[in-house]
Amino acid sequence: KAGVTQTPRYLIKTRGQQVTLSCSPISGHRSVSWYQQTPGQGLQFLFEYFSETQRNKGNFPGRFSGRQFSNSRSEMNVSTLELGDSALYLCASSILTEDGYTFGSGTRLTVV
């Protein structure tokens, strides 16, 4: 069965631009979470969605937003990009949030 699919795999953007990242969870998984991974900070929780509702949010500025569609696919958006937003953005899905997550391969965002 297909895993968690994230697109695109790599992205280069300029400061001030905005970006949208996409995540398709495993079929049947209704919970989708997003994490930012950087060498210095490790995996930082961004937000979690379940049945189109945001259930948890991490400590990131309002420039970071997300949504989930009725088919459980999720997108995250970062507006007014800053150099410090360069990171690997990981999406993870699970059937129930009591389960461990299955991660996608991530989107590597570079802001120049």
Added chain:
Amino acid sequence: GQQLNQSPQSMFIQEGEDVSMNCTSSSIFNTWLWYKQEPGEGPVLLIALYKAGELTSNGRLTAQFGITRKDSFLNISASIPSDVGIYFCAGRFPGSDKIIFGKGTRLHILP
């Protein structure tokens, strides 16, 4: 803020040696998870622990959920080259769906 303290940060070991790493927190968790991440990929779940005191194995990997619910360890026996990677612990707070991660233990294996 909420955080997991994972140690060691990195390890250099000889092939065939056993490995031990652990995570501690000032908070209580009701789930502990251990992941491995290889270059260019997302973390992969190795072991999930749901009860205090639980000891679970997955091949050469063994993990335990600490009795206090504030710590967990992962052991790897007889390490092999493909064990190289970054190992993350993660914990879920009681009554919450949110999972937080440790900063990882980077495992290097010397030939």
